[in-house]
Amino acid sequence: MAMKQIPLTVTAEQAATGTDLHVPFAGQTHTFRIPPCSEGDLIPAYVAGQEVRLRVIIVKDRSLSPRAQRFGRVLGITAGVIGVVLVVVTLVTMN
Structure with missing residues (x-):
């Protein structure tokens, strides 16, 4: 057996x-x-x-490569900046 x-x-x-x-x-x-x-x-x-x-x-390591981590940070910062710019433009055009 x-x-x-x-x-x-x-x-x-x-x-x-x-x-x-x-x-x-x-x-x-x-x-x-x-x-x-x-x-x-x-x-x-x-x-x-x-x-x-x-x-x-x-199991294989599933952490992101340093390049992917940098890209994610840049993408997040860019999205934040665009969001702030949109809020400022909206507030300025309302007045």
């Missing part, structure tokens, strides 16, 4: 250093000690007295 495999998602930092993860499973929260690992590694664990394998899935 094949060993049950459970996908376990970790960040790149957690995979590099190892971590303790608290995972809800089978109505209970289990704490798993994850050693430093790589994508696809199988880590043995025990759940309710049964041995399972945790298959490591490393």
Whole structure:
């Protein structure tokens, strides 16, 4: 009988250093000690007295690149300036 495999998602930092993860499973929260690992590694664990394998899935960093962050700041500042200009023009033309 094949060993049950459970996908376990970790960040790149957690995979590099190892971590303790608290995972809800089978109505209970289990704490798993994850050693430093790589994508696809199988880590043995025990759940309710049964041995399972945790298959490591490393999520990619989803933060914006510095260029995208700068573009977002410039876009936000530009929108703010345009908004202020529109308010000033509206107030001046009303008088």
